[in-house]
Amino acid sequence: MKYEFSPIGIVHSSWSEPAGVPIQGVFAEGATGTIEVFPECAEGLADLAGFSHIILLYFFHRSRGCALTCRPFLDDRNRGVFATRAPRRPNPIGMSTVRLLGVDGRVLRIADVDIVDGTPLLDIKPYIPDFDVRDNVQTGWYATARHRQTVADTRFAGNDVKEVP
Secondary structure: OOOOOOOOEEEEOOOOOOOOOEOOHHHOOOOEEEEEEOHHHHHHHOOHHHOOEEEEEEEOOOOOOEOOEEOOOOOOOOEEHHHOOOOOOOOOEEEEEEEEEEEEOOEEEEEOOOOOOOEEEEEEEEOOHHHHOOOOOOOHHHHHOOOOOOEOOOOOOOOOOEOOO
């Protein structure tokens, strides 16, 4: 079964290439950008301005193929892709929590951006601590990760990928 999605907008940032992008928004503090929401989706921005943070779901448009195991930026061992946030996935969907600085018509001003310029945006969700923060969590391999790389390199740009049906 296949599903089709259409972007609701485009993310604009100062990151023109995946290499060098902070690997998570927490490492992108102060990096600003904008989201251009397409006119047909602009009405959906009503009431968003009251939120300090939003969750963005987007298409890893620069990712090619899939690797079901990978060495994540924060570790020195291979891990299953579903235990990482690596971009080469069966469905290359990314997620970032960013600060919402303002809503100007159908343009959102955002900060703590860890997304490549020109990335197609699939959805926006409000960040709500009552729903999104959990207590007593376990973080798997991350709890003992020895490597602390905070910006992307080229490890996911190669051709060592497996196509997944």
